[in-house]
Amino acid sequence: MIYKGFAYIYDHLMKDAPYDRWVGFIQDSISKYHKGASKLLDVACGTGEIAVSLAKNNLEVTGVDLSEDMLTVAQSKAEKNKVNLLFLQQDMRELDGFSELFDVVTICCDSLNYLETKEDVMATFHSVFEQLKEDGLFIFDVHSIHKIHHVFANNTFADQDEEVSFIWNSFLGDEENSIEHDMTFFVRHNQLYERYDEIHYQRTYSIEEYISWLKASSFQVLNICSDFEFERQPHSQAERIFFICQKTKVNS
Numbered sequence: 001m002i003y004k005g006f007a008y009i010y011d012h013l014m015k016d017a018p019y020d021r022w023v024g025f026i027q028d029s030i031s032k033y034h035k036g037a038s039k040l041l042d043v044a045c046g047t048g049e050i051a052v053s054l055a056k057n058n059l060e061v062t063g064v065d066l067s068e069d070m071l072t073v074a075q076s077k078a079e080k081n082k083v084n085l086l087f088l089q090q091d092m093r094e095l096d097g098f099s100e101l102f103d104v105v106t107i108c109c110d111s112l113n114y115l116e117t118k119e120d121v122m123a124t125f126h127s128v129f130e131q132l133k134e135d136g137l138f139i140f141d142v143h144s145i146h147k148i149h150h151v152f153a154n155n156t157f158a159d160q161d162e163e164v165s166f167i168w169n170s171f172l173g174d175e176e177n178s179i180e181h182d183m184t185f186f187v188r189h190n191q192l193y194e195r196y197d198e199i200h201y202q203r204t205y206s207i208e209e210y211i212s213w214l215k216a217s218s219f220q221v222l223n224i225c226s227d228f229e230f231e232r233q234p235h236s237q238a239e240r241i242f243f244i245c246q247k248t249k250v251n252s
Contacts, residue, residue, distance in 0.1 A: 007069035009187055009196070011047050012164050021228045022108050023053045026139055028230065029244050030104060033222055034137045037103035041131060043092045044111030048074025048085070055083040062098070064090040093123040101133040107140035110240070113202040118213070121205070125217040129247055138219060138245040143204045145177050147239040152179045163188050178203035207234060207241060219245040
């Protein structure tokens with residue numbers, strides 16, 4: 001799933017998303033664990049909402065995404081906000097070709113959950129490690145297992161306004177702790193509505209599995225918390241789990 005026509009209505013649908021909380025969490029993480037960091041790679045940057053906000057806060061940001069359409073929207077947004085960002089089309093499992101290493105790599109908005117297998121997740125962790133300077137930070141968030149089973153599963157979400165209406169049905173997938181989102185959108189064009197249909201697949205894992213894979217990629221886990229709060233440890237009702245990790249020196 002590469003967000004084709006959907007890319008151009010994504011910002012409208014996500015207008016209430018707490019992007020400011022992601023930006024604040026990233027900035028607070030840098031202040032706490034890596035003061036002086038300046039170069040940031042935003043992986044799966046989507047339409048660039050977080051990347052542009054970080055760039056406006058004096059970070060040198062590069063954004064990558066698998067979707068060319070998402071990157072087109074992101075570039076337009078950067079130009080509108082008069083910030084200079086580099087956007088590249090890349091797969092998070094195979095990050096490559098950057099002129100310098102980064103102080104910070106982020107994967108926000110549960111984008112990691114779009115990977116279908118644990119091998120994909122591990123490949124991404126290794127790929128991120130290779131793009132970080134020594135002591136660089138890796139910050140990402142994922143859906144909790146609780147959210148997959150008790151917020152998404154077998155639920156229907158719907159909304160409508162004058163421009164866009166949607167119906168979103170979620171069902172448990174075939175793999176453990178996976179979910180399928182069956183989405184239908186109606187976008188108004190003058191007096192007519194254009195229909196878009198998308199199926200999004202996401203999968204998450206236990207905190208212990210993520211820790212194991214991070215350590216296998218030579219990351220040190222600095223903090224694991226929930227729902228945007230540094231001091232809030234993951235609990236049974238947590239919906240979003242945040243990991244703050246640091247690249248450690250690999251013994252030769």
